[in-house]
Amino acid sequence: MPIHEKSLIRPENIKAHDKLVIDGVDVSGHWSTFIEPRVVTDYSERLEEEIAALPGGELIHRCWQCGSCTNACPVNALNPDFNPRYWIYLVRMGMESELLRDKEIIWQCVSCNRCTYACPRDVVPEGVMKATAHWLELKGHTPKSKSMIFDEEFTEQVVETGKIEEGRVIRRFFAKTGQPLLQDWLVEMVKRVARRLPVMQGILMGLATLIRPRTRGWGKARDAITEYVREQETLQRKALGLKDST
Ligand code: SF4
Ligand code: SF4
Numbered sequence: 350m351p352i353h354e355k356s357l358i359r360p361e362n363i364k365a366h367d368k369l370v371i372d373g374v375d376v377s378g379h380w381s382t383f384i385e386p387r388v389v390t391d392y393s394e395r396l397e398e399e400i401a402a403l404p405g406g407e408l409i410h411r412c413w414q415c416g417s418c419t420n421a422c423p424v425n426a427l428n429p430d431f432n433p434r435y436w437i438y439l440v441r442m443g444m445e446s447e448l449l450r451d452k453e454i455i456w457q458c459v460s461c462n463r464c465t466y467a468c469p470r471d472v473v474p475e476g477v478m479k480a481t482a483h484w485l486e487l488k489g490h491t492p493k494s495k496s497m498i499f500d501e502e503f504t505e506q507v508v509e510t511g512k513i514e515e516g517r518v519i520r521r522f523f524a525k526t527g528q529p530l531l532q533d534w535l536v537e538m539v540k541r542v543a544r545r546l547p548v549m550q551g552i553l554m555g556l557a558t559l560i561r562p563r564t565r566g567w568g569k570a571r572d573a574i575t576e577y578v579r580e581q582e583t584l585q586r587k588a589l590g591l592k593d594s595t
Pocket of ligand 2: 412413415418419434437467470471472473474
């Protein structure tokens with residue numbers, strides 16, 4: 350399948366000499382323009398397996414490159430370089446360095462799942478985008494994204510307490526990502542919610558952001574979930590050839 354959305358003739362591969370004489374013939378300037386041959390030197394046999402070992406990437410092998418995911422993607426409509434079909438192609442071909450060229454935009458998937466509904470092969474491209482972004486972080490190619498920090502904060506609270514308190518999630522997420530708590534949009538949202546909220550419920554919500562209410566009898570569930578999460582992390586790191594972090 351050709352990579353029809355991308356030009357492989359890139360500016361850095363086009364060479365020209367201002368002054369060049371060959372066999373006595375002056376071919377300076379545009380006459381000396383040539384394109385460097387493109388040779389794949391970093392083919393990774395394991396790339397598809399590694400992405401498939403991460404949550405969301407399991408069905409990547411089913412892709413038949415129809416492009417419906419990219420056509421449905423609202424981020425692609427804004428930025429043609431954001432291209433799920435193309436990245437799935439690169440992963441399946443093991444073209445790691447080509448994939449790394451786009452490492453700064455893969456995380457921009459907004460998880461709308463339009464691609465997932467459009468996909469005729471049930472690949473779940475949204476999951477593949479998440480798995481690819483996760484792979485980039487685990488391999489150290491990109492720092493942990495804000496989206497990942499939010500997911501970790503959310504999960505930590507659910508596992509610890511069996512409950513989720515949005516106010517505390519947002520407060521701790523902002524603290525971890527160095528963002529000010531008093532942001533205009535948040536202040537406005539809190540004002541609007543406060544106007545409609547019964548007083549007692551508002552007090553309880555406020556208290557819940559400061560203390561950590563727990564689901565009664567949650568201990569056994571917490572231990573089981575923690576063990577499962579550790580097992581999965583160990584398996585994923587092993588699949589990626591990384592040292593166990595626990
Ligand atoms: S989930 Fe991500 S890749 Fe899929 S359509 Fe939405 S933004 Fe695009
Ligand atoms: S829509 Fe599905 S099968 Fe088609 S290119 Fe995207 S992931 Fe592959």
